[in-house]
Ligand code: CTP
């Protein structure tokens with residue numbers, strides 16, 4: 001579908017997209033991380049630019065992915081850094097899409113020097129973890145401006161719809177894009193399959209296809225909500 005020139009329906013809008021996966025350092029050389037590639041978030045950023053939006057892309061450890069042309073890219077590492085960058089950009093945003101995989105926990109202690117193994121055969125000390133802030137829940141609870149649309153993601157392995165609906169309610173966002181993971185689905189691939197749940201009770205299946213197509217479907221739903229709440 002040709003978009004952009006024909007339908008710049010996000011013109012005049014500022015949208016914030018988070019992408020990638022946060023890394024929580026243990027010591028100067030090690031971290032706790034996840035397998036998110038950032039591709040889905042980048043697809044959201046590219047399609048939003050094509051539809052005329054001003055786009056801030058908060059990118060967590062997205063490695064070699066090329067910066068989407070026309071987007072402002074803010075690179076972050078940890079969940080705390082992502083939170084700060086997203087909240088700052090969200091202050092004047094019309095929509096926020098939280099596609100990043102944010103680590104739920106971080107090591108309670110950061111070792112300033114590399115953690116060494118001992119020669120006496122004793123095991124390593126257990127790594128104590130503490131909770132990271134929930135950025136999506138915070139964004140949803142404290143909208144920076146009235147009518148701001150907040151979109152979350154969920155990767156689920158079981159009871160996808162039930163868990164997704166519960167997560168939507170818990171997080172308080174407007175839309176939740178639910179992916180079923182497992183069997184090589186979702187992580188690192190170019191294509192995706194999802195169900196978009198709405199706080200209005202709607203359930204919108206998105207067939208297997210390119211991540212751009214999923215992003216465009218979600219932008220359609222976001223744009224419809226802009227219209228509904230007027231300006
Ligand atoms: N998220 C967030 N901050 C966190 C964790 C998650 O903003 N500390 C966001 C993600 O960007 C995503 C959504 O919340 O948009 C759902 O993430 P998910 O990990 O599925 O949700 P959790 O509430 O962490 O639930 P779970 O226990 O299943 O991991």
Ligand code: CA
Nearest residue numbers: 101102103104
């Ligand atoms: Ca999580």
